[in-house]
Amino acid sequence: MTTISYPPKASPGDRIAVISAGAGLPELFPRPFELGLERLREDYDLIPVEYPTTRKMGTTPRERAADIHAAFADPDIKAVIASIGGDDQITVLPYLDRELIRANPKPFFGMSDNTNLLVYLRNTGIVGFHGATVMCELGRPGAMNPQTADSLRAALFTSGEYELRPADRWNDVNRDWADPATFEAEPETRPGSGWTWVNADRVIEGRTWGGCLEIVGWLLMADREVSHDLSEYDGAVLILETSEDMPSATEVFWTLRNMGERGLLHRFSALLMGRAKTWSFERPNSPEGAARYGSEQREAVLRAMRDYAPDTTIVFDVDFGHTDPQLVIPYGGLVRVDGPARRITVTY
Structure with a gap:
């Protein structure tokens, strides 16, 4: 039976990795992506950090795995969030270094194609968080949905019941x-x-x-x-x-x-x-x-x-x-x- 534990929480002012482990759709649709980044900065007081594949379509599974490794291995990064989903993240899994990720547990937020990375983290012993991608939820036109925003804030910064x-x-x-x-x-x-x-x-x-x-x-x-x-x-x-x-x-x-x-x-x-x-x-x-x-x-x-x-x-x-x-x-x-x-x- 896998022992699963919660990774340390982020705090306002921390750096958060923004990765495209599925599709690099920020390249095609920069407006919701930029809006999502702005809200991470302004509403959550987090510093988003991008990687080589974050805004690039057509990257290889090995390249995306390298960005995942970089995000988890960097001690200055306190959480990781997906830009959006995709349809081929399953091809990234064989290139991931489980021991590297296990040694550097961090909260990861994503859904849809990011189910792949969520189940991988669970099997590595790390609790992840299903929900809240940069482009869809943080980049929602007009304003974030209040229920989404409150849930994300609690999941990012708190450790209690919700x-x-x-x-x-x-x-x-x-x-x-x-x-x-x-x-x-x-x-x-x-x-x-x-x-x-x-x-x-x-x-x-x-x-x-x-x-x-x-x-x-x-x-x-x-x-x-x-x-x-x-x-x-x-x-x-x-x-x-x-x-x-x-x-x-x-x-x-x-x-x-x-x-x-x-x-x-x-x-x-x-x-x-x-x-x-x-x-x-x-x-x-x-x-x-x-x-x-x-x-x-x-x-x-x-x-x-x-x-x-x-x-x-x-x-x-x-x-x-x-x-x-x-x-x-x-x-x-x-x-x-x-x-x-x-x-x-x-x-x-």
Whole structure:
């Protein structure tokens, strides 16, 4: 069983590494990236430090691994944050030096394709933080979402418990980063629907595992960073969410079914399912289509869980992942799921 611990926290005035371990999209879309850097400086009093691949598309996995090593090895860097996600971070993992990173534990913030690095850190014994990339959350047009901003501040600078709360309003419709008008106002939001609880008759506490469902599926297919000793996951809290690629309900079921066939699903004490992203530039759903997509995904998850882990406590539409606001979840850290009280508390 891997021993997992929280790395030392950053403090205002510290230097924070900004890396592109997935895609170097700051090169293509500098506006949200620069806005995110400005907020790190002005709102969080942190000094962002960039690396050779941070603003460069088409870099090699070895080059990105070198930047990760540089960020973790530098004693003046107190935390690391991803610029954005991508789709090939899994190819970086073989080039990482686990002993170097283990000897220099630091908080890492990222999500989506950064699930790869989060699970790698967990297996190295370091708690990471699922959420808050520079371009998406810090670079949000108009202003950061207050819930995102507060959650990120607590995760960056504090070590205590933090209660997650359902969003009063939320959004998953994006605007074009290439259009300057995008940054003139905050995104439009719609009323929140709260969380939906299943088997909410117990209090559970466990360490998290999971992340972006598509990336989890890739890791399982590549047999990479997934323990062959499945007791590693006994009692853990599974966190899953889906990306702007918007996998069909059938694909979501297949991935979960195959996790069940591997013997994984029933090991987890609870499942926190992030609010589904129901809109993308490729699939600009109407409100009715978006609601249908979310409902079909929920039914697919329930079908798989009924088949393989029928007694698991499930919470749907938790506000983390690819929707806005984005609450930060400690990856490998502790989460308490209080079914009777309908409360979720994380330990940062």
